[in-house]
Amino acid sequence: MTTDVQDKGRHVKDVSAEQSTPVISLEQVQIRLGKQIIQENINLSVQSGEFVTILGPNGAGKSTLLKLLLGLIKPSAGKIQVLGKLPHRGNTDIGYAPQHRTLEADLALRARDVVGFGLDGHRWGPGWPNRKRNAIIEQALEEVDALHFANAPVGQLSGGEQQRLLIAQALLTNPRLLLLDEPLSNLDITRGQEIVALVNHVCRARNVAVLLVAHDINPLLNVVDKVIYVANKRSTIGTPDEVITTESLTRLYGSPVEVVKALGRMFVVGAEI
Numbered sequence: 507m508t509t510d511v512q513d514k515g516r517h518v519k520d521v522s523a524e525q526s527t528p529v530i531s532l533e534q535v536q537i538r539l540g541k542q543i544i545q546e547n548i549n550l551s552v553q554s555g556e557f558v559t560i561l562g563p564n565g566a567g568k569s570t571l572l573k574l575l576l577g578l579i580k581p582s583a584g585k586i587q588v589l590g591k592l593p594h595r596g597n598t599d600i601g602y603a604p605q606h607r608t609l610e611a612d613l614a615l616r617a618r619d620v621v622g623f624g625l626d627g628h629r630w631g632p633g634w635p636n637r638k639r640n641a642i643i644e645q646a647l648e649e650v651d652a653l654h655f656a657n658a659p660v661g662q663l664s665g666g667e668q669q670r671l672l673i674a675q676a677l678l679t680n681p682r683l684l685l686l687d688e689p690l691s692n693l694d695i696t697r698g699q700e701i702v703a704l705v706n707h708v709c710r711a712r713n714v715a716v717l718l719v720a721h722d723i724n725p726l727l728n729v730v731d732k733v734i735y736v737a738n739k740r741s742t743i744g745t746p747d748e749v750i751t752t753e754s755l756t757r758l759y760g761s762p763v764e765v766v767k768a769l770g771r772m773f774v775v776g777a778e779i
């Protein structure tokens with residue numbers, strides 16, 4: 507059973523009794539959309555506090571995998587559990603930041619208002635005491651280092667600043683699983699590294715499991731515990747050293763792929779990534 511406790515002023519969940527239940531467990535899962543099989547034989551397990559990145563070419567099914575965990579689509583075969591239960595819509599144990607395009611420059615909403623949308627429909631949503639609601643929003647803004655631009659019009663913020671707000675929004679319900687869909691896209695190397703460091707800090711400090719969809723392993727190589735690589739309707743999971751190898755990716759793609767290391771970076775050659 508989960509109980510809520512106060513820890514140094516931060517509202518956290520006592521999850522000690524649940525540590526042994528995987529946050530995510532998929533066995534022989536198949537995903538079919540319309541007549542098309544998107545993924546099959548997905549087998550994976552993710553534990554509390556693990557930082558996992560999902561990689562793979564365009565259209566491989568990375569976002570679809572997140573939608574499956576959110577209960578937005580159902581598997582066509584296999585067993586799936588999120589925190590020991592079947593996935594279901596509106597699960598407040600999951601924080602989700604969808605794929606994001608830069609907001610319109612003339613959007614006049616304040617940054618803190620956008621973060622507050624994360625509470626709508628939840629316990630501290632509209633109709634609940636403003637003081638409690640504001641305190642939760644303030645705490646999330648502080649956690650992502652966004653207090654200094656909290657009152658700025660959101661459309662005028664940089665891509666990295668907007669991304670911080672989406673992460674703050676996803677943290678409001680104190681989730682045990684955080685799903686981030688391409689938070690590094692459109693960011694330069696420095697801003698991307700800042701977001702990776704932020705997500706890594708959130709993951710470790712909160713012991714929340716994180717699934718982060720990305721296109722490049724390099725900014726994540728030294729921080730993630732595991733990689734889920736999706737390609738050719740199939741997927742594989744393991745540490746970066748196990749997954750990002752010529753042998754492993756050639757097996758997954760079913761055609762020759764080479765992992766090249768140069769200038770301290772890794773490149774997958776021979777596959778569209």
Ligand SMILES: Nc1ncnc2c1ncn2[C@@H]1O[C@H](COP(=O)(O)OP(=O)(O)OP(=O)(O)O)[C@@H](O)[C@H]1O
Nearest residue numbers: 539540542544562563564565566567568569570571
């Ligand atoms: N509702 C749907 N009906 C049928 N096919 C769909 C539907 N939604 C997505 N697809 C297909 O599922 C596949 C996987 O899409 P998905 O968005 O999950 O890929 P992705 O790996 O996240 O891609 P990207 O890196 O480009 O964002 C694509 O071929 C897409 O066209």
